[in-house]
Amino acid sequence: MLSAARRSSFLVRTLTTAFFVLYVASIVVSGLAFPLDYSRGFLLFERGWFMFNRDPGWLSQMRVYGQLEEGRWIRVDMRRWFRYQAAFESLRYNEVYRSPETVSALADYVCRNFNHESSSGQRLSAVTILDVSWPLVRGRHRYLAEVSDKERLYDPLLQNHSCESAAP
Amino acid sequence: MNKKLHPLEQWLYEEVPVDALCLYRIGLGMLIVVECLLRLPHTVEFFSNQGFHLGPLAGLAPAPLAAMTLSFALIFFAMMVMAGYLTRLALAITLGLWSYFFLVDMINEKAAHSIVMVMLGFLLFSDCDARFSVDDWLRRRRQLKRKNGRTSIFVQRLMQVYFLQGYFFSGLVKVMNPDWISGVVLQRIFMGRWATPLAVKLSGVLGSTAFHLLSLCVIIYETILSPLLWVRSVRAAVIIAGICFHLTTSLTLHVGSLSWHFILALVFLFPDPRTVRRVLEKISGQDWTLTNMNHIVQFNHALAKSRRKDPSKNH
Numbered sequence: 001m002l003s004a005a006r007r008s009s010f011l012v013r014t015l016t017t018a019f020f021v022l023y024v025a026s027i028v029v030s031g032l033a034f035p036l037d038y039s040r041g042f043l044l045f046e047r048g049w050f051m052f053n054r055d056p057g058w059l060s061q062m063r064v065y066g067q068l069e070e071g072r073w074i075r076v077d078m079r080r081w082f083r084y085q086a087a088f089e090s091l092r093y094n095e096v097y098r099s100p101e102t103v104s105a106l107a108d109y110v111c112r113n114f115n116h117e118s119s120s121g122q123r124l125s126a127v128t129i130l131d132v133s134w135p136l137v138r139g140r141h142r143y144l145a146e147v148s149d150k151e152r153l154y155d156p157l158l159q160n161h162s163c164e165s166a167a168p
Numbered sequence: 169m170n171k172k173l174h175p176l177e178q179w180l181y182e183e184v185p186v187d188a189l190c191l192y193r194i195g196l197g198m199l200i201v202v203e204c205l206l207r208l209p210h211t212v213e214f215f216s217n218q219g220f221h222l223g224p225l226a227g228l229a230p231a232p233l234a235a236m237t238l239s240f241a242l243i244f245f246a247m248m249v250m251a252g253y254l255t256r257l258a259l260a261i262t263l264g265l266w267s268y269f270f271l272v273d274m275i276n277e278k279a280a281h282s283i284v285m286v287m288l289g290f291l292l293f294s295d296c297d298a299r300f301s302v303d304d305w306l307r308r309r310r311q312l313k314r315k316n317g318r319t320s321i322f323v324q325r326l327m328q329v330y331f332l333q334g335y336f337f338s339g340l341v342k343v344m345n346p347d348w349i350s351g352v353v354l355q356r357i358f359m360g361r362w363a364t365p366l367a368v369k370l371s372g373v374l375g376s377t378a379f380h381l382l383s384l385c386v387i388i389y390e391t392i393l394s395p396l397l398w399v400r401s402v403r404a405a406v407i408i409a410g411i412c413f414h415l416t417t418s419l420t421l422h423v424g425s426l427s428w429h430f431i432l433a434l435v436f437l438f439p440d441p442r443t444v445r446r447v448l449e450k451i452s453g454q455d456w457t458l459t460n461m462n463h464i465v466q467f468n469h470a471l472a473k474s475r476r477k478d479p480s481k482n483h
Contacts (some may be wrong), residue, residue, distance in 0.1 A: 010242075013177075013181070015313055016322060017180070019324075020180065020322075020326070022327065023326060024329060025331045027329065031336070031337040031340065033334060033340060034337075034340075034343060034344075035340060035341075040282050042283045042413045043282070044285060044286055045282075045333060046337070047277070047278075047279045047281070047282040048282075048283075048334045048335045048338055048426070049334070049340075049341050050341060050420075050476065051279055051338065051423075052357050052362075053338070053341045053342060053345060053353075054345060054347070054353055054355070055353050055356035055357050056346075056355045056356075059360070059361055065246075075481075081213070081218075081219075081220065082213065082220070083210065083213060084213055084214070084276070086276055087361035087362055087364075088360075088363070088456075089361065090359045090361055092213065092214075092275055092276055093220060093275075095275050095276060096222065096275055102222055104352060105220075105222060106220060107329075109220045123386075128284075133218060136359040137354075137359065138359060138366065138371050138372045139359075139369060139371055139372020139373070140368065140372065141359075141363070141365075154180070156284035164256045
């Protein structure tokens with residue numbers, strides 16, 4: 001198709017050159033967005049740029065707790081909905097970016113699915129999500145279960161999120 | 169004909185053998201098929217309305233059975249891309265399905281996923297079906313006119329720019345982080361969640377000086393060496409260095425198909441397409457220019473024969 005364009009009119013050449021200029025310009029604008037701090041850049045260009053650009057030196061895992069209608073708190077086993085091991089000690093839900101919106105969306109998902117699968121009285125009325133972090137060590141991957149309480153850091157991401165807000 | 173063009177125009181539009189682009193199409197199709205097969209067991213969790221999604225099309229996630237059907241369809245059309253059968257249609261459908269899944273599930277999204285979208289989009293406007301394809305085989309079998317074995321390098325340049333910007337700006341982001349330059353981040357990455365057992369072992373063996381040097385190598389390759397892929401005299405060395413870099417990455421980090429996408433580009437998109445063709449001719453021990461000419465002679469012969477049978481076709 002483009003070999004035909006190659007032989008064809010001045011107009012086609014001008015249009016493709018204009019496209020090339022626009023393409024390169026959008027890449028440059030996107031690429032300078034981070035250093036100059038004005039945005040992250042266009043989606044299709046910037047996905048690889050921030051890969052491995054920083055590492056906090058900790059592993060982390062989200063823990064989800066639910067309050068049953070009777071008032072008792074339980075730990076929700078996320079393996080019932082998330083089976084894919086995305087990274088070390090990290091199922092797919094743990095890959096969620098820790099922002100209030102995304103964590104709330106996860107809480108709504110847990111409420112919806114848990115309550116759909118449970119009988120009355122065993123449903124959740126609220127959800128709390130914590131992030132548990134533990135330090136990396138050289139030469140070895142440590143599972144959370146191997147880490148002592150002293151080394152764990154708890155960060156509440158979402159507290160007492162009401163399940164009433166979770167649309168069915 | 170190329171000699172008459174302005175150097176910049178020649179760089180952007182010169183006619184080159186299409187073989188490299190066609191081989192890239194096969195490789196890309198293969199990577200998509202492998203990736204789709206690997207995620208097939210997780211289709212319901214990744215893409216159906218039973219899974220958790222945050223993408224812009226999360227609300228349009230299909231039912232589990234539909235998600236499964238679409239996954240199989242994606243594999244089928246990616247295989248068609250690989251084989252080069254109804255290539256343009258297969259490219260368009262593969263791009264559509266891949267983009268839809270991409271926009272449903274962005275939790276487990278990888279950098280390689282956007283590479284696939286952009287590359288499929290570019291291939292759609294190329295002559296990547298002209299050789300090494302069922303389409304070409306059918307054209308020859310039916311004694312139809314084959315597509316030109318030469319094409320404008322324009323699409324290949326767009327693809328090269330995409331990969332180069334991937335290198336350069338990720339290098340730039342690293343340069344801006346002092347912990348990257350000192351090697352601290354790389355050492356942590358080798359201990360972290362994406363590290364393979366080999367990387368974790370290396371993190372215990374290598375000292376901070378080694379990580380500092382490795383970090384500098386990565387930054388230098390990404391920001392300084394990669395643009396040299398456009399410099400003929402050093403291109404081969406940069407390609408070899410790049411392949412080593414990506415093989416090391418795939419051995420030490422769980423980055424999915426990303427390394428293979430870059431290796432594929434380094435092998436087929438960056439070398440001069442004329443060199444790729446010469447290598448192919450050497451491997452096959454055949455002069456393809458001669459083969460193509462023979463085909464044209466056969467085609468013209470068949471055309472003349474049909475005209476003799478039916479004189480009305482002469483007009």
